Amino acid sequence: MATSDVGSLAALRRLLTAGTPLRGLRLQDLDLAQVEPELLAIDDFTGVVVLGGRMSDRLHRHLGAHGALIFPADPGVPFDAWRAHLYRPRELYAGLREGGYAVTPDYRTYRWSLEPSTTQDVYASLLRAIHDHSIGDALDEFIAGRTVVGVMGGHDVDRGTAGYTTAARLGHALASAGSVVATGGGPGAMEAANLGALCTGDRSLDAALTSLAAVPSFQPDITAWARLALDVRDQIVRDEAETGSPRSLGIPTWFYGHEPPNVFAGRVAKYFSNALREDVLLHVCNGGIVVLPGAAGTVQEIFQLATSLYYADPARTLPALVLVGEEHWQHDLPVWDTLQALAAGRPMAHAIHLVNDVDTACRTIGCIANPQTSPSAAGGAPQA
The missing domain is CATH 3.40.50.450 (Rossmann fold)
Structure with a gap:
């Protein structure tokens, strides 16, 4: 089964509008709530892998019940391991004007990387590796x-x-x-x-x-x-x-x-x-x-x-x-x-x-x- 990465909502919408089967797709870092009605109408997600992104519990259950493999984003960490695009500077510095550098995603991610609970934790290591691979793809x-x-x-x-x-x-x-x-x-x-x-x-x-x-x-x-x-x-x-x-x-x-x-x-x-x-x-x-x-x-x-x-x-x-x-x-x-x-x-x-x-x-x-x-x-x- 051929696979293909879909890293933008616009690209997914084009596939849905054309009625293209979604088999084998990798849906990376997408807000699937934006196309939930269309996805709920599909009953074959064989080989589809959902990498991060956002979706309702209902859609999560529907995708899983019809063949999709789902790797959800972790809301407990200050970065998106599955991101599909390079950063923009303002994204890293969000909140700077109001709260200073200490509240920005850039600094919070740095502090997370130094915490003893993350430095030798296999799950944290996995998140770091996934993030860096995702950045490499985007680059x-x-x-x-x-x-x-x-x-x-x-x-x-x-x-x-x-x-x-x-x-x-x-x-x-x-x-x-x-x-x-x-x-x-x-x-x-x-x-x-x-x-x-x-x-x-x-x-x-x-x-x-x-x-x-x-x-x-x-x-x-x-x-x-x-x-x-x-x-x-x-x-x-x-x-x-x-x-x-x-x-x-x-x-x-x-x-x-x-x-x-x-x-x-x-x-x-x-x-x-x-x-x-x-x-x-x-x-x-x-x-x-x-x-x-x-x-x-x-x-x-x-x-x-x-x-x-x-x-x-x-x-x-x-x-x-x-x-x-x-x-x-x-x-x-x-x-x-x-x-x-x-x-x-x-x-x-x-x-x-x-x-x-x-x-x-x-x-x-x-x-x-x-x-x-x-x-x-x-x-x-x-x-x-």
């Missing part, structure tokens, strides 16, 4: 057919600094060139890149950068930091009438839940598992990755991607790995020499680049489809 659907360029960098880059402005300009340039900008979804350089991608005009970006500088960091007050960001986002969307596909993506984790997600990503794929999240973040960046100055987490991401480049199929076109900041990556954290040593004599040598500014980084990302024209193709020398 695959989101990136299909899109060019995604990653921007990595430090979480401790304060608003109002030159580093923050640089990351924002980079995100803006990449998104304006047609790429979806993917970051780790947190504060600092990640927030800045998502902000830059959200702004379709230079004027709105300049105004946003000025406004955000009033609360430079999420420490010590996440509520003030996030409230200001939501105000700035409202102004950007109001001024520019945000339309079309989202221009950026955030992929954060509750493993680092003390670092809140930024509100400027168009969509958010938040995971419980940091190991899975790190792998996914690098995997989705099919258009390359630009790495701004950072510390331990950024270095980890560099070498995780370097491992993939090192062992890649020689016939495969490799995404660019572009490090920005010669002083930082050659002297402060001497990563570049190790990358060159690993890449020597391998296709990876054409994929790694060291540049000194984001304009060069953008040009390098743009020309990587033809390694022979890449600025570092000849000898892999650092770029000025």
Whole structure:
């Protein structure tokens, strides 16, 4: 029996209107109360699996009696394990304005993940795994057919600094060139890149950068930091009438839940598992990755991607790995020499680049489809 996922009420309504048999369908995270009369009129749900969502007790009994297998949502946890779509920032920050960060779904989920009763409970582990798998499915659907360029960098880059402005300009340039900008979804350089991608005009970006500088960091007050960001986002969307596909993506984790997600990503794929999240973040960046100055987490991401480049199929076109900041990556954290040593004599040598500014980084990302024209193709020398 063929199976098919149905993740929207509109799609289910189309099937019901057409009289299509529902056998084998997976109904994921749907408010079935909206189509209860139509479903009660059907007496064959063979192979149908209902994953979360909402329904009346009557409909629950009817579906089960006619062949459906039902996995109900758990109202006792602060997240939806079966969700069919990526998060939007306002969903994670619901209730922030009235009650502060402590009442938001994002914080309550983080606290749940730390409770002793959940850390070694097999049912809680199952819920986390189901949630992360559901997010992965939604992310695959989101990136299909899109060019995604990653921007990595430090979480401790304060608003109002030159580093923050640089990351924002980079995100803006990449998104304006047609790429979806993917970051780790947190504060600092990640927030800045998502902000830059959200702004379709230079004027709105300049105004946003000025406004955000009033609360430079999420420490010590996440509520003030996030409230200001939501105000700035409202102004950007109001001024520019945000339309079309989202221009950026955030992929954060509750493993680092003390670092809140930024509100400027168009969509958010938040995971419980940091190991899975790190792998996914690098995997989705099919258009390359630009790495701004950072510390331990950024270095980890560099070498995780370097491992993939090192062992890649020689016939495969490799995404660019572009490090920005010669002083930082050659002297402060001497990563570049190790990358060159690993890449020597391998296709990876054409994929790694060291540049000194984001304009060069953008040009390098743009020309990587033809390694022979890449600025570092000849000898892999650092770029000025």
